[in-house]
Amino acid sequence: MSSLQSKTLTKRKKPRRVSRVDSEQLDRIDSLPWHSSLPEFTSNDDTFSIVAGTNELDGGFLSLEEIDESAYASEIAKFEGGGGFKNEVKPKKRKASEGDNVGGDVNEGFADVSNEDESGGEDEIEDKEVKITNKKTKKRNRKKKKVEEKKEIEDVVAVTDVPEEKDTFDDGEFYAWNELRLHPLIMKSIYRLKFKEPTPIQKACIPAAAHQGKDVIGAAETGSGKTLAFGLPILQRLLEEREKADNISEENGDAGSKIAARGFMRALIITPTRELALQVHDHLKEVAKDTNIRVVPIVGGMSTQKQERLLKARPEIVVGTPGRLWELMSGGQIHLVEMHSLSFFVLDEADRMIENGHFHELQSIIDMLPGVMESAEGRSSHTQSCVTVSSFQRKKRQTLVFSATIALSADFRKKLKRGSVKSKLNDDLNSIENLSQRAGMRPTAAIFDLTNASIMAGRLEESFIECREEDKDAYLYYILAVHGHGQTIVFCTSISALRHISSILLILGVNVYTLHGDMQQRARLKAIDRFRENKDGILVATDIAARGIDIPGVRTVVHYQLPHSAEVYVHRSGRTARASADGCSIGLISPNDTTKFAAMCKSFSKESFKRFPVELSYMPEVLKRMSIARQIDKVMRKESQEKASKGWLQRNAESVEMVVEEDDSEEERVNICRQKKATSVHLKKLQQELKVLLSRPLQPKTFSHRYLAGAGISSLLQDQFEELARHKQDDTKNSGHGNSKMVVIGQSCVEPLEALRSSGHEVIEGVAILMLYSLSSFSFANINLKKKESKHDQKRKEKKRLKGLE
Numbered sequence: 001m002s003s004l005q006s007k008t009l010t011k012r013k014k015p016r017r018v019s020r021v022d023s024e025q026l027d028r029i030d031s032l033p034w035h036s037s038l039p040e041f042t043s044n045d046d047t048f049s050i051v052a053g054t055n056e057l058d059g060g061f062l063s064l065e066e067i068d069e070s071a072y073a074s075e076i077a078k079f080e081g082g083g084g085f086k087n088e089v090k091p092k093k094r095k096a097s098e099g100d101n102v103g104g105d106v107n108e109g110f111a112d113v114s115n116e117d118e119s120g121g122e123d124e125i126e127d128k129e130v131k132i133t134n135k136k137t138k139k140r141n142r143k144k145k146k147v148e149e150k151k152e153i154e155d156v157v158a159v160t161d162v163p164e165e166k167d168t169f170d171d172g173e174f175y176a177w178n179e180l181r182l183h184p185l186i187m188k189s190i191y192r193l194k195f196k197e198p199t200p201i202q203k204a205c206i207p208a209a210a211h212q213g214k215d216v217i218g219a220a221e222t223g224s225g226k227t228l229a230f231g232l233p234i235l236q237r238l239l240e241e242r243e244k245a246d247n248i249s250e251e252n253g254d255a256g257s258k259i260a261a262r263g264f265m266r267a268l269i270i271t272p273t274r275e276l277a278l279q280v281h282d283h284l285k286e287v288a289k290d291t292n293i294r295v296v297p298i299v300g301g302m303s304t305q306k307q308e309r310l311l312k313a314r315p316e317i318v319v320g321t322p323g324r325l326w327e328l329m330s331g332g333q334i335h336l337v338e339m340h341s342l343s344f345f346v347l348d349e350a351d352r353m354i355e356n357g358h359f360h361e362l363q364s365i366i367d368m369l370p371g372v373m374e375s376a377e378g379r380s381s382h383t384q385s386c387v388t389v390s391s392f393q394r395k396k397r398q399t400l401v402f403s404a405t406i407a408l409s410a411d412f413r414k415k416l417k418r419g420s421v422k423s424k425l426n427d428d429l430n431s432i433e434n435l436s437q438r439a440g441m442r443p444t445a446a447i448f449d450l451t452n453a454s455i456m457a458g459r460l461e462e463s464f465i466e467c468r469e470e471d472k473d474a475y476l477y478y479i480l481a482v483h484g485h486g487q488t489i490v491f492c493t494s495i496s497a498l499r500h501i502s503s504i505l506l507i508l509g510v511n512v513y514t515l516h517g518d519m520q521q522r523a524r525l526k527a528i529d530r531f532r533e534n535k536d537g538i539l540v541a542t543d544i545a546a547r548g549i550d551i552p553g554v555r556t557v558v559h560y561q562l563p564h565s566a567e568v569y570v571h572r573s574g575r576t577a578r579a580s581a582d583g584c585s586i587g588l589i590s591p592n593d594t595t596k597f598a599a600m601c602k603s604f605s606k607e608s609f610k611r612f613p614v615e616l617s618y619m620p621e622v623l624k625r626m627s628i629a630r631q632i633d634k635v636m637r638k639e640s641q642e643k644a645s646k647g648w649l650q651r652n653a654e655s656v657e658m659v660v661e662e663d664d665s666e667e668e669r670v671n672i673c674r675q676k677k678a679t680s681v682h683l684k685k686l687q688q689e690l691k692v693l694l695s696r697p698l699q700p701k702t703f704s705h706r707y708l709a710g711a712g713i714s715s716l717l718q719d720q721f722e723e724l725a726r727h728k729q730d731d732t733k734n735s736g737h738g739n740s741k742m743v744v745i746g747q748s749c750v751e752p753l754e755a756l757r758s759s760g761h762e763v764i765e766g767v768a769i770l771m772l773y774s775l776s777s778f779s780f781a782n783i784n785l786k787k788k789e790s791k792h793d794q795k796r797k798e799k800k801r802l803k804g805l806e
């Protein structure tokens, strides 16, 4: 029986008197928000709780308070239009007795001024002077706040801000854009972004959506520029309308406003994840920089009030996730429910939308779209607040549906023509086809499927390492330590696996950022930002990072665990090899994964997969380190769990005014104490042992101590060299010997893609019959050895034979 279990709970004889102050403080503490850095106590296999005590792991190494919210556009000022500077208008004198609170403290201030006129005496004058000064300060502060608020709005939405500087581009270089006939303000952004030519999906979609007013379904590989394929047509149409309206207004006065609906939402873009919504927002905001079209993100995990204030600015383009959008819509947020002028309804990463967790809100939003439910037998209750419009508006609205992985049936267009969904109110919508139809997609929709036979990005090199489940950690460490160059994303399917490897890697001195759904939104964004900024950063993430995240420096994607579906595998791998860059993916395939992996390869029509080259001479050292790291992890986890449950018992006992009595005998207590001491000594010993190992660069077993063979110097090896050099310097100083310098001559690190290109073995359709080589038996080495022996034998035999002939 553990010491913890042997404790008993007894009712307090004399409940501790809790003073009022104490209880207030306790209340306050209880009401503090949950902090992701606090250890979690529930899961037994959760290594995170041990290491996370340092707040180092959970997505961003920092407390949430450190994060500057405004950086993510969540902080937005109240938009008061022209009313914002009311205070500057010379106020009428008001008597205090008039007493209504219109104008708030502004008028209170003025009431003081009026009193000043009526009173006399020096004290009163002094009093009044103080009040006037206070009033001025207040006024100044209010003014300052207004300016700050205005700036905040400008930061979030794109505003009229045509830069003065002369453009220095040579538009001849951008001639490929000419045929798309985009507005000069859009072209200005294209020049600024240095996008020399439209990508194929942009070339295909822009004419159809921007000039022919068609609905579009677009499918193209990851990183192929789909955001602008739907973003540019939206901007084009809004700019054209605006120009037309301005021209007509000039001629006929007010008539122009009928053409360009101002102050209404014109485009609603829905994405499955918050990170993607923010990224799409940033991308469109960048392109709309020289226009006066405003774009705002509406995502969960951020203050609803602040987002409501953002919407008060009446942005034309709203990018959001279904959950938060629906929360605000069902709450009657006026800008969102006034959809009669909506010209574009966009579903980005549409296939993800139909998965669980998003579907119901999305369905509700679609039901709010003007015209969607009109032909059905009635509207659901929540759509009552929606402005009723004719189906004319539905016809005017364009529906754009995009993803890298969209499967459409051959007769989809026919189905659209039949409009089978129209009359079936409770139809099952969980397919892209039904969703598109329901959203009002017309039979004339243009369908561009640019995914080739293999839907993977063209410049992506795919590979795998076969290993036992328990050796995945070691291989991952090998990849990061030996080839750790460029940004890497390691994907896990479960959060517990993510916590496990993050913890192990951290013990091994590999700093990683983490990203998963249990993290607070701001911490998630911070983790992505930090990862983005670190050119050799490592992000360990679940599938919330699988879609859309666009970080050009990502060179390698590691599938630590295989995803549940082939689509997710495509999106995960698509975090690298984006735009015109290349990259590589490495799957760690254990015997449990082989069937799934084979099925995936088949579904991609992949002819060949490369085996990622592993220099097995590194593995003894890797395994040695890994073994110690695991032991440390185990001890720390146990300690942390004990502390956690002890704390839990104590807290619960206190909450019901009980005391936890220690009923261990003296002998038991001594034993526990001894045990703890022994554990602590053991832990220190392990940590010391690992420290010594880590202070030396990871070397292959055949390391000659004269040359460092193999993969070159990764950033991790570089750190270890520096550490070693420092040790050497200290040793030299202590021993009093002269200056001895350690010189490291190394090639730059060979990143996984290079290693793969130079020596990856192709495995042709052989995934299903993969042989499993376990680390413990070093079968690869053995096989090579046997091969060499047999060649040697053959030579000897040949020599003997020749001698015999002589």
Ligand SMILES: Nc1ncnc2c1ncn2[C@@H]1O[C@H](COP(=O)(O)OP(=O)(O)OP(=O)(O)O)[C@@H](O)[C@H]1O
Binding pocket: 194, 195, 196, 197, 198, 199, 202, 220, 221, 222, 223, 224, 225, 226, 227, 228, 403, 404, 547, 548, 549, 550, 552, 574, 575, 578, 579
């Ligand atoms: N015409 C272009 N020329 C060069 N780069 C471009 C062009 N259009 C977009 N890009 C860049 O390509 C990158 C990928 O674009 P985007 O995120 O839109 O891809 P995507 O197809 O939506 O990818 P995913 O399917 O993974 O979401 C971005 O960094 C974007 O700025």
